[in-house]
Amino acid sequence: MATTEINTRVNEFESTVGGVTVRGEAHSLSAWFVLALRLMMGYAFLHAGLDKLLAAEPFSATGYLLNAVPEASPLYETFQWMGQTPWFADFLAIAVPWGETLVGLALLAGLLTRLAAFFGAFMMLLFYFGNWDVAHGFINGDFAYMLVFLSVAAFGAGRILGLDAVVENYDLGGRTLVETYPRLRYVLG
Numbered sequence: 001m002a003t004t005e006i007n008t009r010v011n012e013f014e015s016t017v018g019g020v021t022v023r024g025e026a027h028s029l030s031a032w033f034v035l036a037l038r039l040m041m042g043y044a045f046l047h048a049g050l051d052k053l054l055a056a057e058p059f060s061a062t063g064y065l066l067n068a069v070p071e072a073s074p075l076y077e078t079f080q081w082m083g084q085t086p087w088f089a090d091f092l093a094i095a096v097p098w099g100e101t102l103v104g105l106a107l108l109a110g111l112l113t114r115l116a117a118f119f120g121a122f123m124m125l126l127f128y129f130g131n132w133d134v135a136h137g138f139i140n141g142d143f144a145y146m147l148v149f150l151s152v153a154a155f156g157a158g159r160i161l162g163l164d165a166v167v168e169n170y171d172l173g174g175r176t177l178v179e180t181y182p183r184l185r186y187v188l189g
Contacts, residue, residue: 031160037148038107038157044145045120046104052097061092064130073132099123107152110162115187117153121146156189164188 011030014023052059065083069076082088099119106116124146131142158164168188170177178184 034152034155034157035160038110038113038152038160038162041120041145041148041152042104042107044104045100046108049097049099049101049104053101059093059097060089061096062089065089069130070132073129075129079130096123110158110160110164111167112187113156113158113162113164114153114189117149117157121149121153124149153189158189
């Protein structure tokens with residue numbers, strides 16, 4: 001007879017930024033929600049990237065940059081420059097679909113999670129300014145997804161059923177990989 005038991009241990013966290021300290025407690029089930037966020041964003045980005053890579057026509061951001069970005073966007077001139085600069089438009093034609101695909105794969109595998117989440121958040125920040133519309137306030141889906149990426153990174157979501165947990169604990173003669181190279185914590189986790 002199988003039984004299901006839920007561990008209800010509380011996980012405490014604390015952070016100080018700019019002299020302000022915040023403390024919190026998360027229910028143990030929070031780990032499942034952090035995992036769900038990582039997998040959801042991984043799937044969404046993998047799907048978006050593969051759609052672009054496998055499309056009948058090669059991907060180009062030029063039309064979007066030159067015609068869809070509202071003039072009210074604080075980065076309007078930057079987006080115009082991107083779309084009018086051939087070498088940069090060519091770079092974006094590769095960087096956007098491959099970036100989305102690689103971010104998606106990394107999040108699904110839980111490998112290099114913080115690095116992938118950083119680039120995902122950066123892309124969402126650019127989409128936020130590219131889709132600029134503050135008629136209903138400054139918060140929209142692009143902004144919310146950016147915060148999801150940052151949350152995935154902050155909570156070390158790659159350690160939850162992800163390969164980052166394996167990589168971080170790789171034994172290098174009695175010391176783990178991250179003990180030997182502590183800066184790897186910025187890209188793993």
